[in-house]
Amino acid sequence: MHPALQGLITIIVGVGGCVGYFYFSNQLLDKVLFPARGPNAGRNINRAGMIRPWLFLFPSIVALGLYLAYPVVETLRMSFMERVPGGGSQFVGLDNYRQMLDEPKFWEALKNNIMWLIIVPAFSTAFGLLAAQLTDRIKWGNIAKSLIFMPMAISFVGAAVIWKLVYDTRPIDQEQIGVLNALYLGFGGEAPRTWLTIPFWNNFFLMAVLVWIQTGFAMVILSAALRGIPEETIEAAILDGANPFQLFFKIKMPQISSTIVVVWTTITIVVLKVFDIVFAMTNGQWGTQVLANYMFDKLFRANDWGVGSASAMVIMLLVTPILIWNVYNARKEMR
């Protein structure tokens, strides 16, 4: 069978099954279990009303529970276990964590991840803020914004290819086809560099890719926040003689500070999960390992589920403060 046809059939079955569940379960509830007629019509409607929310929620709760909540618990459990040759596993307490902490690769990944966590959100937010503020006042601002926003649509893998071309290196006697080396030689560099293998600094070349992607996101959110600032405050400041820089840093920035925090934390979460870029560009070689890729290595290359799960828990631990903060805010809002 042609793969496209196969795909089409599976699509119809999958989506059809989903629509079918909601339609028939509601029919069953209204027509068979608690029909809204006969002697008990009133009671039946009430009962159906009590059950229906759970009918609506059932697939979601199952999916969320199974695909997000259960794995957290299971990964925690697995981080204390070790697989025994021949199947099964045994409890080993904190051994996996101890083993992980003894590995220099882990510390490299953690150190790099912390650098990513500081630099990517900072630069993305700063560039985003700059772009939002600058494009706010000019006529072609919307076009400019949509072009800066565009990398959001590009996959991390696609971005990796795009930037590998930028960082490409050719031997010195050939013409450079990577922009960075062409510029480097143009400004008096001696020999072309292989950018992605320079220890320590290669991390920044990888981070540049994520900054490039995330700046558009920061810009869109911050641009909306800037527009939301009441005009009176700006007019008043101008009348009082504030110059554009004072206007921006003293009047606008304080009023959008909460949005900046939201943007910052959102990008932080993206950074914590960053995997594809490192996987595709260096695969953690030359001192560029990050936690998510370290974990993937442990799980699927070394087949060490115990240490892999332990490193996943480290990522979870880093996310937890944001998780609590989000839930706290959401609860506050609901009241």
Next chain:
Amino acid sequence: MDNIAGTKSSLTWAVHISVALLVALWLFPTVGLLVSSFRTSDQIATSGWWKAAFPSEQNLIIRADGPELQVQEGDLYVIEGDLFEPGIEVTVSVYGVSSRAINSFVAGEMGGLTKGGDIIVSSGGHYRMTNTEPFTGSRGQRIFVTAITPPEFTLANYQNVLFDPDNREGMMKAFINTLTVTIPATIIPILVAAFAAYALAWMDFPGRALLVAAVVGLLVVPLQLALIPLLKFHNEIGIGKGYVGVWLAHTGFGLPLAIYLLRNYMVGLPRDIIENARVDGASEFQIFVKIILPLSFPALASFAIFQFLWTWNDLLVALVFLIDSTGDTTVMTKQIVELLGTRGGNWEILATSAFVSIAVPLAVFFSMQKYLVRGLLAGSVK
């Protein structure tokens, strides 16, 4: 803002220039890839893509006409012809007849053939080989020229990557596989989440607040945690690696955002409409399908775009839940990573393959940007 006193400052020009620079900087890498995908491997290897619009110097290997086309002029055997199509403006600087000496002769000057005889190549690309003996052999002489050729763009890379049935590294199958992953993985969570969001927004039942909080919490749970437990689970229930598994995984991972976005939107719908419908005797199912769904279209569209982009661009979930050792179900992102490993230097293949995978999200992005922005704002600004 323009007519507020003071905003028209001397900085206006600086602003225009800075924005132009910023846009150029952000666009430059992508344009590089796009341009490269329309160049031949020779062009890519010999000059930076930013020079693609100008004539460039290239080393070319061109085969002259074979011995069967030789003519006799007096006591000389002659093969004569043009290295380039007529009408192309080419300037040959040096040429040679061996791959070890590609620049042994200057254009316009006489050179010698390795098997005897003379050759001359003019700077315009006209060549003339003469010999007192007849030329033998089955194929024409290889001529190596260094020439300045006009800019040229080709669609051959796309032809090769997409439509060449002999190309085992082609993207067509991966493209279809990606589509097969993406479409159900976008539609199913929308359906599931829309019902849940309606229940969370407009139905009264114990535990509602708790569920909303749980959804917000699950929004940030890294999906890395889910990989091994779920793979084990899929193997236990017999799905193994395959489309069903990857759809379920994408559905699970996309649901928190979907429920969160849709619920926030649905809460804002006017209460009167829903209450009136209830009074008129509409069932909850009817209200949902006939009123809530159509009214929530903007939020549905926002989430659909998010989920589409995310599933289309995903690598990790496909690697873990879909792609088995046969590689029949490979998706484009995985294919590109593989090409990066095996074809690291073949930029014409890499650039074209990458662009095939980027093109669809970009089209979606530019046509539905309005909804994407709206969704982003609803998802993060409170």
